[in-house]
Amino acid sequence: MTDGVTIGRAAAFAGVTVKTVRHYHKHGLIDEPRRDGSGYRRYGSADLLRLVRIRTLAAAGVPLAEIGPILDADPDRFAAALVDVGRRLDDRIDDLIARRDMLQRLAGGDRALLPDRVLAKLDRVAAEFGFTPDDVTMAREGLVLIRALVPEGFDDYISRVERGLDDPRYASLIRRMWRAAEWEPDDPRIGELATALADHCLAHPELLPVPAGLRARTDAAIRYSLLSQHGQEQKPAWTRLAALFEASMRAAGNDILAGRPVS
Amino acid sequence: MTDGVTIGRAAAFAGVTVKTVRHYHKHGLIDEPRRDGSGYRRYGSADLLRLVRIRTLAAAGVPLAEIGPILDADPDRFAAALVDVGRRLDDRIDDLIARRDMLQRLAGGDRALLPDRVLAKLDRVAAEFGFTPDDVTMAREGLVLIRALVPEGFDDYISRVERGLDDPRYASLIRRMWRAAEWEPDDPRIGELATALADHCLAHPELLPVPAGLRARTDAAIRYSLLSQHGQEQKPAWTRLAALFEASMRAAGNDILAGRPVS
DNA sequence: GTGCACCCTGACCTAAGGTCAAGGTCAACC
DNA sequence: GGTTGACCTTGACCTTAGGTCAGGGTGCAC
Incomplete structure (x- = not known):
């Protein structure tokens, strides 16, 4: 009947806002879930799993446009994509560390x-x-x-x-x-x-x-x-x-x- | 007469694009410099110094709207702002490292x-x-x-x-x-x-x-x-x-x- | 039965630039 | 002295990843 969680709970669970979830829908990252009698979206476990995966990739800096293909790829390609994302993340971390050093030099004149x-x-x-x-x-x-x-x-x-x-x-x-x-x-x-x-x-x-x-x-x-x-x-x-x-x-x-x- | 460097050289020196420099002008971060006979902008050393300072702060994640006030503040406030920016940068680095760990867990299922x-x-x-x-x-x-x-x-x-x-x-x-x-x-x-x-x-x-x-x-x-x-x-x-x-x-x-x- | 938290859509706004168009300028090479 | 290619000008529109606001409908606890 009324199974499935509402968008607010789904968003809170994944650590994003309601608007973000709807944004993902608009970009086709998650299929629109079933609606209940009042037109509320009802999310099942598969949706929640996918939402958290999306959020994890997005938080790692992967552009939304790339996330869909990555998640829909077969396991081998998925694993390879994750390695690539991890590398890019490492680069960004190194970059930020270098910028922190630069900032310190700026402080010194x-x-x-x-x-x-x-x-x-x-x-x-x-x-x-x-x-x-x-x-x-x-x-x-x-x-x-x-x-x-x-x-x-x-x-x-x-x-x-x-x-x-x-x-x-x-x-x-x-x-x-x-x-x-x-x-x-x-x-x-x-x-x-x-x-x-x-x-x-x-x-x-x-x-x-x-x-x-x-x-x-x-x-x-x-x-x-x-x-x-x-x-x-x-x-x-x-x-x-x-x-x-x-x-x-x-x-x-x-x-x-x-x-x-x-x- | 024709002293001062053009926008392209200024941008290259600071490691940004020409468009970015013009963007900074539009937001009042750098005053529009003198123009030469053909209407080209001509930047002096003070402009270059300021441009690099802006870029350093922007690269450290400081919103453009905050950079102007920081640079125009007196030395004490400037130093304090730099410490604050450095702290925020450290937070972002820690955050990215945490996300990389999360990514690794995602790879594991x-x-x-x-x-x-x-x-x-x-x-x-x-x-x-x-x-x-x-x-x-x-x-x-x-x-x-x-x-x-x-x-x-x-x-x-x-x-x-x-x-x-x-x-x-x-x-x-x-x-x-x-x-x-x-x-x-x-x-x-x-x-x-x-x-x-x-x-x-x-x-x-x-x-x-x-x-x-x-x-x-x-x-x-x-x-x-x-x-x-x-x-x-x-x-x-x-x-x-x-x-x-x-x-x-x-x-x-x-x-x-x-x-x-x-x- | 009223208040409050939650949900719906749709339209517009944001930061920090990028891209494109249409044209003017500069120095070099032939 | 003509052309080529790199560089400069403004202005208008595009982008990402959402946020905000308006106007209205639901669900439920007191």
Whole structure:
């Protein structure tokens, strides 16, 4: 007569909501069960079993559209599908664990945005050059931008700069460039520094943050390396330094700065 | 002039799609950046930093609507929010691990639907009574249905049945009931068995799968315990057994079967 | 006989994007 | 200097797995 449980009990048993069960009906995952005299759905044990299987697969992340075929497959295919679902679930778990690690790095500042090797080098240089924490932040953000700009050439560029800093003359120029951040924009020393930097870069073109083999749009990249370090408006001296540097480069060897191939 | 990276590079840097970045704009998570001469968006380092922070939080499962406030909060609140997000992420990881275990149980059959204690008992009884694998399946599905029907009283009911089976007379009746599954529906022994079962149940009402304190709708519950075991249509003898059992109960003590309180 | 919990259908809403269309731009190669 | 292919623009609609609301019918306990 009135055997079978109502949709509410079936849903509670499977740990889903009533709406979810009706949703499964709409998608053909469970056949509509018999109705009682008042039109209520009445679920039997087979329905409940199927409902729990559906819920288990759905909770494991299987899209509803795939669940029907999996449950209707023969035992061998069913077992194989379960193995596959388990693998995908493991992947998702590993993924979430990796994201938790990433979150921890985010809590520690923007260090998450650069490779560990680069961060270590930056720390060493900062200690050597006497950077303030703000300087370190600015340099880090500049590196982030360069990496966004030329992702393919970034690792290579870092290596070249590391080798470049082994040259005490370049190290000294960079040290001076950072001090220039605090100069007045019309400080006469800016001109000298720009020329010296340009001379050095002309002699060592590998120090420009331009991926080898790509010579166009070079000036934009250089702008970034020199001053688009997130604080450029606050350091007017650097804006002028960049202008003079570019002028020197253009005068001496515009094949690099002109924005077209060297040919 | 043309400094800043395009949306494609920004997206690639942060590990999201172009569409996702525009989605974040629409939701106010990142301000629309400056446009260049052709109307292209140009992103600076601050935008990139923010984009990666957003992506990290979103990947950790934080709803987009919550990310803006988190990022705009002061450092203390930001740190607190990160701790909270990390906790929620841990919960999700634990949840997925639990679901993977559940999946493994699903692979092992429907055993996932019943508590381990009940499964162990069922296995013991099956061995004792000489159940075929099909019998075990049928019994298991019957238990699943009872659990769906009266979830609150299920554990208690199992305990009562366990104690009931210590009585050799009841054990013998149940053994006979399972043999009756193979009888013809008009077998005269069914009447005797029904009467004997009813007598025993009248003497031991705790064996009925009815939660203590709830006396109404009892007959539906009894139907379940006796025959709605997923194979009821295939076992016509049980249908008749149930009818005769109910008649005996009604004749002898309809206060239990009548579907209304004993008062 | 009244209240409350439960059931019915159907229409619309949600998050976090994906897809498609129709067109404008940029750098490279011949 | 013309074409090719990759990249950019907006806007409209689609997707998954349900949730919410409206408007109404049932079942049962006091």
